[in-house]
Amino acid sequence: MMSKNKELGLFLKKKRSTLRPEQFGLKFDKKRRVKGLKREEVADLAGVSIDWYVRIEQGQNVNPSIDVLISLSRVLQLNNEEKRYLFNLTDKKLPMEDITTAIISNTLQKFLDNQNPNIAYVTDSKLTMIGWNTAALKVYGNYEEMNEKERNSVWRAFNDDYLKGLLDNWEGHSKLRVEQLRANYSYYENDNTINEIINELNEKNCLFNKWWSNQGIMGTPEGQKLLHHPLVGDLYLSYISFMSTEIEGAYITIQMPIDDYTKNKLEQLMLV
Structure with missing residues (x-):
């Protein structure tokens, strides 16, 4: 031996x-x-x-x-x-x-970049954006200029007017994010940053408080969504999410055009 x-x-x-x-x-x-x-x-x-x-x-x-x-x-x-x-x-x-420690490896970043003009991003167990490609920035906003709190998709759902205008179904999106965050509680129970966000939203937003208290658990690894982009108009997308084996509790999401109309719009955004 x-x-x-x-x-x-x-x-x-x-x-x-x-x-x-x-x-x-x-x-x-x-x-x-x-x-x-x-x-x-x-x-x-x-x-x-x-x-x-x-x-x-x-x-x-x-x-x-x-x-x-x-x-x-x-x-x-x-x-x-x-x-x-x-x-x-x-x-x-x-x-x-x-x-x-959540680190986007060179290999993972290359994978995200290769998805352009499809939207691709990575969220950690706290539902904070930790990795993205150019298409994600063009559609969802410049994560590179946001702090950790602003990149949290739950906090942003209740506080960001751009995202509220972008989402066709804001309530469905936000309720799902709250339930996903609650389902991941074991990953971040001792994390001060996310617990401060949860306490803030519980105090200031009655809908968050209601959905958090309901203790509903949902997961949608695949589906469809409609976005209203301020520059190119409606984007009809299908999406798939899968868990990362490298980053504990993290998910990689790819959003793809359902039709040629949306594909052309995403390609236009890459040139802006």
Whole structure:
């Protein structure tokens, strides 16, 4: 049976081979013999010595620290399952904050961007927008200029006049968001930011208070919706949502045109 040290070295070598120097702004030489990144490149990017990194890839017992493992995870662009595997091989415990931090990876962002002119975005367990493509900005507003509170889709449903005018069925949208937020309570029960939003809405909005108190739970992974965009008019969309395996409690949503009329409108918006 292979030792954990040997298994760790092979795992790092395999992940290193999947990366390209261009991803890190490194010069690519056509005569390059190494598949993926070189050992010295990984060592430099991770902030460790080349001698130390060579030893760990050779399967020697070097006992890396948690900080070094996190750094290697970042450089090698490990997903959550791969991070757990890395830490298990070194008999270390992956810090909880590293699991729960919502980070849009380069791969996920590329996926969102490739959906244009379809609308694509990611919401975390608190229903706060944490990732989006250009089409989402053109239709729903500039999330890049919003703070965390303003990007929360529940708070925004009750406080943003632009969104209220955009939605054909504001009440159905808002009620669903409240019920989805309540269904996710176990993810954020100790989060001060979202609890402040819930308390604020409970105090100031009777409809939120009513829907929150009803404790209804709904989920609509697929469906259709109509939006009234101020620049291009009506948008008839179908949508699908699926849970992210990388970000705990997060959902990825794609909204697509139902007809050519809407497709043309979305393409027009991309040019604005």
